[in-house]
Amino acid sequence: MSMTTIRSMMAALLFLGLLTQSQTLLSQATPKNMFEVGAHGGYFFVTGDVAHQPGYAAGIHVRKATDYLFSLRGDLLYGRAFGENPSNKVMRDYELKWYSAGFYGVFSLNALRFDKSVRKFNLYAMVGGGGTNFRSEYNNEEVRMGIEYFEISPYASLGAGLSFRINQRLNIGLEHQVSTLFGRRADLLDGAELENKIRTPFRDLVQYAHLQINFNIGNPSKYSEPLYWINPLEGVMSEIDDVKKRQQEMLTDSDGDGVIDALDQEPNTPSDAPVDTKGRTLDSDKDGVPDYQDKEPYYPPRAGETVNDNGVVVNPIVPTGGVSEERVQEMIDESLKNYGLTENNSAVQEWFLPMIHFAIEGYSVKYSDYGTLASIGRMMKGNPELRLVVIGHTDQTGNEAHNDWLSYQRANAVIEHLTTNYGVGRGRFVLQWKGKNEALVPSSSSYMNRRVEFRVANSDDFEMDPPAAADKKKSGY
Numbered sequence: 001m002s003m004t005t006i007r008s009m010m011a012a013l014l015f016l017g018l019l020t021q022s023q024t025l026l027s028q029a030t031p032k033n034m035f036e037v038g039a040h041g042g043y044f045f046v047t048g049d050v051a052h053q054p055g056y057a058a059g060i061h062v063r064k065a066t067d068y069l070f071s072l073r074g075d076l077l078y079g080r081a082f083g084e085n086p087s088n089k090v091m092r093d094y095e096l097k098w099y100s101a102g103f104y105g106v107f108s109l110n111a112l113r114f115d116k117s118v119r120k121f122n123l124y125a126m127v128g129g130g131g132t133n134f135r136s137e138y139n140n141e142e143v144r145m146g147i148e149y150f151e152i153s154p155y156a157s158l159g160a161g162l163s164f165r166i167n168q169r170l171n172i173g174l175e176h177q178v179s180t181l182f183g184r185r186a187d188l189l190d191g192a193e194l195e196n197k198i199r200t201p202f203r204d205l206v207q208y209a210h211l212q213i214n215f216n217i218g219n220p221s222k223y224s225e226p227l228y229w230i231n232p233l234e235g236v237m238s239e240i241d242d243v244k245k246r247q248q249e250m251l252t253d254s255d256g257d258g259v260i261d262a263l264d265q266e267p268n269t270p271s272d273a274p275v276d277t278k279g280r281t282l283d284s285d286k287d288g289v290p291d292y293q294d295k296e297p298y299y300p301p302r303a304g305e306t307v308n309d310n311g312v313v314v315n316p317i318v319p320t321g322g323v324s325e326e327r328v329q330e331m332i333d334e335s336l337k338n339y340g341l342t343e344n345n346s347a348v349q350e351w352f353l354p355m356i357h358f359a360i361e362g363y364s365v366k367y368s369d370y371g372t373l374a375s376i377g378r379m380m381k382g383n384p385e386l387r388l389v390v391i392g393h394t395d396q397t398g399n400e401a402h403n404d405w406l407s408y409q410r411a412n413a414v415i416e417h418l419t420t421n422y423g424v425g426r427g428r429f430v431l432q433w434k435g436k437n438e439a440l441v442p443s444s445s446s447y448m449n450r451r452v453e454f455r456v457a458n459s460d461d462f463e464m465d466p467p468a469a470a471d472k473k474k475s476g477y
Contacts, residue, residue: 031224031227032222032223032224033065033218033223033224033225033226033227033230034216034217034218034223034224034225034226035062035063035064035216035217035218035226036061036062036063036064036171036214036215036216036217036226037060037061037062037063037214037215037217038060038061038062038063038173038212038213038214038215039058039059039060039212039213040058040059040060040061040175040210040211040212040213041056041057041058041059041210041211042056042057042208042209042210042211043055043056043057043207043208043209043210044056044057044079044080044081044098044206044207044208045081045082045083045207046081046083046096046189046190046204046205046206046207047204047205047207048083048187048189048190048203048204048205049187049190049204050083050084050093050094050190051083051084052081052082052083052190053082053083053084054082055079055080055081055082055096056079056080057077057078057079057080057098057208057210058077058078058079059075059076059077059078059079060075060076061073061074061075061076061212062074063106063214063226064226065226065227065228067227068108068111068227068228068230068232069107069108069111069112069228070105070106070107070108071105071106071108071226071227071228072103072104072105072106073103073104073105073106073126073128074101074102074103074104075100075101075102075103075104075130076100076101077098077099077100077101077102077208078098078099079096079097079098079206079208080095080096080097080098081095081096081098081189081206082094082095082096083190093138094136094137094138094190095136095137095138096134096135096136096189096190097134097135097136098132098134098206099132099133099134100130100131100132100133100155100179101130101131101132102128102129102130102155102157102179103128103129103130104126104127104128104157104159105126105127105128106124106125106126106228107124107125107126108122108123108124108228109123109124109125110122110123111228111232112232118165118225118229118230118231119165119228119229119230119231120164120165121162121163121164121165122162122163122165122171122173122228122229123161123162124160124161124162124163124228125158125159125160126157126158126159126160126161126177127157127158127159128156128157129154129155129156129157129179130154130155130157131152131153131154131155132152132153132154132155132181133152133153134153134189136188136189136190138190153181153182153185154181154182155179155180155181155182155206156179156180156182157177157178157179157180158177158178159175159176159177159178160175160176161173161174161175161176161212162174162175163212163214165229168216168220168225169215169216170213170214170215170216171214171216171229172211172212172213172214173211173212173214174210174211174212175209175210175212176207176208176209176210177206177207177208178205178206178207178208179205179206179208180203180204180205180206181204186203186204187203187204188204189204189206190204251441251442251443251444253446254267254268255267255268255269255270255271255279256271257269257270257271257273257275257279258275258441258446258447258448259275259277259278259279259440259441259448260441263277263278263279263440264278264279265278265279265280266279266280266281267279269281270292272292273290273291273292274291274292274354277355277440277448282297282354283297284297284298284354284375285297285298285299285300285301285311286300287299287300287301287307287311288307289307289309289310289311293309293310293311294310294311295310295311295312296311296312296313297311297371298371298372298374298375298378299311299313301313302317304317305317353376353388353453353454353455353456354372354375354376354454355451355452355453355454356369356372356373356410356414356451356452357369357447357448357450357451358410358447358450358451358452359450360445360450361406363406363409363410363412363413364413365413365414365417373414373417373418373421374421374422376388376418376454377418377421377422377424378422380418380422380424380428381422381423381424386428386456387428387429387430387456387457387461388428388429388430388454388455388456388457389429389430389432389454389455389456389457389461390411390414390415390429390430390431390432390452390453390454391411391432391433391434391452391453391454391455392406392407392408392409392410392411392412392414392431392432392433392434392452393407393410393433393434393435393436393437393438393439393449393450393451393452393453394406394407394410394435394436394449394450395436395439395441395444395445395446395447395449395450396436396439396442396443396444396445396449397436397445398436400435400436401467401468403435403436404433404435404467404468405467405468406435407433407434407435407436408431408433408464408466408467410450410451410452411431411432411433411452412431414452415429415431430457430461430462430463431463431464432461432463432464433464433467435467436449
């Protein structure tokens with residue numbers, strides 16, 4: 001086996017050892033990202049004491065990112081350089097053969113730009129070194145001479161480059177490297193030194209300007225692109241987008257019933273159907289016909305009566321021969337039972353009390369709600385011991401003071417309607433106002449928030465004083 005072969009094998013083993021060490025250092029990289037494997041070739045020359053002529057070189061490299069700013073790279077390179085010029089009136093030319101293995105630290109110079117999720121180009125600088133075997137042969141007065149190979153000649157290198165991303169797997173680049181050997185050998189690359197082995201004034205530098213084609217190696221489902229292509233904030237930006245998307249989905253009201261999908265237990269109700277706060281279709285009189293199809297939505301059928309598809313009783317039971325006091329009491333008991341009530345009101349909490357909604361900036365009771373209030377009025381008259389809490393609300397737009405005033409006015413308007421039209425004593429109502437607090441639809445101007453609610457009063461419920469006077473001209477809903 002020749003010495004040349006042995007030295008070449010030693011250089012390859014050194015290269016593989018450096019790559020193994022780099023993989024150990026990179027085992028903690030997060031997130032996991034692909035390796036870059038590249039091939040390159042280009043213009044190779046020496047700047048020294050002898051004018052250079054065009055040369056060439058080619059090689060391969062492997063690059064691995066440790067984080068978004070820094071990566072490690074190993075190179076193998078073969079090159080040939082030429083030169084000739086007159087020296088001391090003697091024409092001299094040389095030929096350099098170069099074999100090297102190098103290891104570099106690479107710094108991405110545009111890694112801190114956060115405007116794009118994936119960068120279109122990567123600008124980088126690199127520093128490192130390695131080992132080389134070289135031979136420089138030259139002609140001097142028509143005598144062919146040579147400089148022997150060294151076992152391993154260490155060198156240092158600087159470089160810079162610019163890569164352009166084609167797609168997730170491929171990029172191309174331009175790069176330039178400058179290398180120099182250590183000690184006396186740094187003056188031997190062009191075969192020129194003074195007599196008695198004295199160095200010439202100019203240190204020889206190996207220059208390599210080249211093109212690259214690079215491939216990212218790895219499973220895209222498990223590994224990202226090399227980190228120098230990726231925005232460090234991409235993960236955070238993706239999470240923020242997901243949160244925004246989920247928020248938008250939560251606030252969507254697909255069936256247009258005024259209850260957002262996140263709360264809607266019947267997501268496909270018709271848009272004009274009255275629903276409760278959970279989006280369920282109302283059947284106030286429990287006759288099996290929903291309110292939006294029921295022509296008598298608050299008239300429950302008695303025992304033995306049936307209703308048609310429009311919720312109208314088709315076989316009303318008409319008493320004959322007058323009605324006794326006992327029968328009246330029985331009818332009252334039946335009515336209470338249909339509403340889930342008893343004389344001692346033990347089940348009154350289970351009875352559904354509808355909500356009244358209002359226009360923007362309004363507190364007048366709408367004609368469409370008269371039927372609803374009529375049902376409440378009849379129920380109050382049939383249960384003289386019953387007291388109701390009437391609670392006014394607004395949506396979440398406008399200033400707080402005006403919204404408090406508006407919610408009070410809405411509750412008061414409903415109470416006045418019931419006392420005026422049904423003769424229910426004012427003392428049987430407990431007025432409360434919440435302003436824009438306790439919204440059904442968060443951060444919204446939905447009509448579901450512009451409402452008056454009812455509930456059966458407890459012994460500890462008390463009426464709230466009117467809010468401080470608010471400027472009616474200020475925006476509030």
